[in-house]
Amino acid sequence: MAHQAGKEAAIPLLTPYKMGQFDLSHRVVLAPMTRCRSYGGVPQPQAALYYSQRATRGGLLVSEGTVISPDSMGYPEIPGIWTQEQVGAWKPIVDAVHRKGTLFFCQIAHVGRVYTTEIKTGEPAPISSTDKAVTPDAEAGIVYPKPRGLRIDEIPHVIEDFRRAARNAIEAGFDGVEIHGAHGFLLEQFMKDSANDRTDMYGGSLENRCRFVVELVDSLVHEVGAHRLGIRLSPFVDYMDCVDSDPEGLATYLVEQLNKHQGFLYCHMVEPRMAIVDGRRQIPHGLLPFKKAFNGTFIAAGGYDKEEGNMVISDGYADIVAYGRLFLANPDLPRRFELGAPLNEYDRSTFYTQDPVIGYTDYPFLDDDNNSF
Numbered sequence: 116m117a118h119q120a121g122k123e124a125a126i127p128l129l130t131p132y133k134m135g136q137f138d139l140s141h142r143v144v145l146a147p148m149t150r151c152r153s154y155g156g157v158p159q160p161q162a163a164l165y166y167s168q169r170a171t172r173g174g175l176l177v178s179e180g181t182v183i184s185p186d187s188m189g190y191p192e193i194p195g196i197w198t199q200e201q202v203g204a205w206k207p208i209v210d211a212v213h214r215k216g217t218l219f220f221c222q223i224a225h226v227g228r229v230y231t232t233e234i235k236t237g238e239p240a241p242i243s244s245t246d247k248a249v250t251p252d253a254e255a256g257i258v259y260p261k262p263r264g265l266r267i268d269e270i271p272h273v274i275e276d277f278r279r280a281a282r283n284a285i286e287a288g289f290d291g292v293e294i295h296g297a298h299g300f301l302l303e304q305f306m307k308d309s310a311n312d313r314t315d316m317y318g319g320s321l322e323n324r325c326r327f328v329v330e331l332v333d334s335l336v337h338e339v340g341a342h343r344l345g346i347r348l349s350p351f352v353d354y355m356d357c358v359d360s361d362p363e364g365l366a367t368y369l370v371e372q373l374n375k376h377q378g379f380l381y382c383h384m385v386e387p388r389m390a391i392v393d394g395r396r397q398i399p400h401g402l403l404p405f406k407k408a409f410n411g412t413f414i415a416a417g418g419y420d421k422e423e424g425n426m427v428i429s430d431g432y433a434d435i436v437a438y439g440r441l442f443l444a445n446p447d448l449p450r451r452f453e454l455g456a457p458l459n460e461y462d463r464s465t466f467y468t469q470d471p472v473i474g475y476t477d478y479p480f481l482d483d484d485n486n487s488f
Contacts, residue, residue, distance in 0.1 A: 126425060126452065126453060127424075127426075128142050128143050128421065128428055128436065128449075128452055129141045129143070129449065129452065129453055130142065130428070132412075132435065134380065134381065134435070135342050135380045135411070136342055137290070139173050139174065139175055139218070139435070140171070140173025141171070141173065141174060141449050143174070143424070143442075143449045143452065144175045144177065144414060144436065144438065145169050145174075145175070145176040145177060145437070145438065145442045146416055146438055146439040147177045147178060147179055147180055147222040147295070148179055148443060148466075149179050149180055149190060149193060149467065150165070150179050150466070150467070150475065151190060151191055151467045151468070151469055152165075152469055152470075152475060153192050153193055153194035153195075154192050154469070155192075156182070156188060156201065157194070157195075157204050158201065158204040158208055159204070160207070161471040161472070162208045163211040164211075164476045165475055165476050166178075166208060166212050166219070167211040167212055167214070167215055168446035168476060168480075169442060169446045170211075170212045170215035171215065171217060171449050172215060172216035173216060173217070174449065175218045175220070175435070176212060176218070176219050176220070177220045177222050177293055177383075177437070178220065178221045178222050178289075179193070179194065180193065180222050180223075180295050180300075181193075181194045181195060181222060181223055181280070181284075182194070182195045182196075182223075183224065183276045183277050183280035184197050184273075184276040184280075185197070186239070186241070186242065187224065187225035188226070189226030189227075189229045189230040189231065189241070190226070190231075190467075191469070192469050196221065196223065196283045196284055196287065197279060197283065202286055202287045203287075205287035205288070205289075206287050206288055209287055210288065213288065218290045218291075219289055219290055220289060220290060220292060220293050220345065221287070221289040221291075221292055221293070222292075222293040222347065223277060223280045223281060223284065223292055223293070223294060223295065224295035224300055225273065225277070225295075225300060225301040225302075226241075226300050227242060227243045227300055227301030227304045228241045228242070228243035228245070228248065228259065228260075228262035228301075228304060229241075229299055229300060229355050230259060230260055230262075231257050231258070231259060239263075240260060240262050240263040241260060241262040242264075242265050242269070242273070242301070243262035243263070243264060243265070243310070244264060244265065244301075244304045244310060244313055244318065244327075245262065245304065245310055245311060245313070246261060246263055246264050247310070247312065247356075248260060248261045248262060249299075249356050250356055264313065267315055267316065270317065270327060270330075273301075274327075274330060274334050277331055277334065278334050278335060280292075281339050282339065284339075285339055285343070290343065291339070291343035291344060291345065291380060292335065292343060292344055293345045293346065293347055293383065294328075294331065294344070294346040294347070296328055296346050296348050296349075296369075297347045297348055297349035297352070297385055298349050298352060298354050298357075298385075299354040299355025299356065300355075302328045302331070303349070303355075303357045304357060305325075305326075305327040306324050306325055306328060306350075306365060306369075307324070307357045307358060307365070308324065308359055308360050308361075309358045309360070310356060310357050311324050321361075321364060321365065322368070325368060325372065328372075332344075332346070332372065332373065332376065333376075340378075341376040341377065341378040341379040342378045342380055344376075344379060344380055345379075345380050345381035345382065345383055345412075345414075346381075346382060346383065347383040347384075347385070348366065348369060348385070349384070350362040350363075350366040350369070350384070351385070351386070351387035351401060352387070362387075363404070366384070366404075367404070367405070367408065370382060370405050370408045370409045373409065373410075374408070374409065374410045378411070379411050380412060381412040381413070381414055381435075382405070382412075382413055382414070383416060384402050384413070384414070384415060384416070385416050385417045386399060386400070386401065386402060386415065387399040387401045398418055400427070400432065402432070403432055406432060406433060406434075412435060414434065414435045414436070415427055415433035415437070416436070416437035416438075416439070419436050419438060424452075441458060443466075443478070444459040444460060444462075445458050445459050445478065446478055447480045447481055450481065454481070459478050462474050
């Protein structure tokens with residue numbers, strides 16, 4: 116009886132939600148995570164197992180960052196979606212997820228200057244808003260090559276690459292597209308004033324620095340429809356030398372621009388960096404003004420556990436919560452949340468290795484066969 120009563124008490128994260136035209140059975144979303152197992156830039160068959168393991172009926176998955184062109188591939192063995200070979204390789208992966216009754220969005224990305232010298236040396240230089248390189252990571256032994264700033268006449272070509280990638284994602288069967296506008300990649304290199312040192316129409320003022328992403332959103336809305344489009348933003352995060360002097364102003368302006376597109380599906384925003392309070396990591400919860408301002412679905416990300424996730428859903432702080440490392444290590448994460456089961460520990464050392472099984476598809480499920488998802 117006690118177990119039955121517990122089942123009757125609704126767990127906020129596991130309550131249904133209507134995201135635009137899509138009906139979700141719960142609010143635990145797989146966050147986009149680079150996994151470096153798409154050899155030669157082509158998604159591999161093992162990805163069908165990886166994603167379908169994390170699929171639940173009425174759930175939502177967001178793919179790893181999927182690059183849009185040969186010059187956007189800053190990490191080893193990450194997937195692309197600019198060729199028909201890549202589109203064809205994604206199709207069975209998407210089909211495997213759909214067979215579980217799960218929605219699948221493709222995150223499309225351009226790394227800009229975030230290339231390591233392991234990937235790119237010499238010409239042509241990586242593209243960016245600037246010719247300033249990312250500061251070398253001495254601890255990890257990583258050096259980043261010097262980029263070149265895009266010319267104004269080149270920016271429409273990059274937007275066209277994004278548009279083609281979005282169209283290809285829909286052709287591959289994805290239910291929608293998420294624009295990667297976060298974590299120091301190309302779009303942030305334009306948006307944030309620590310990186311963007313341009314003096315033309317794409318630099319200087321907030322409006323000018325955001326012009327690239329605004330034009331890109333306009334193009335993709337026209338291509339796939341606002342109802343199938345989301346964006347991931349990290350205005351508060353200082354990563355890859357991308358930090359902004361007024362992150363609140365940046366986030367507010369971007370949300371205002373998204374709201375100009377009726378039915379723009381979701382805004383996926385990363386929390387400010389967590390603080391340590393009484394020896395425990397504490398999420399700052401700095402996103403509420405943008406949740407209130409945004410007209411569509413608001414997804415919060417950044418270090419959430421079950422307790423914090425339930426709290427922000429209950430409080431109306433977020434509509435959905437994205438989980439990264441916890442979902443990576445627990446393919447049945449919604450079920451574990453439902454049952455109050457212990458979680459597998461993730462192995463950070465295998466996050467970006469190229470093994471097709473270890474640290475990828477070998478994290479264990481619960482033994483209990485009773486699965487309501």
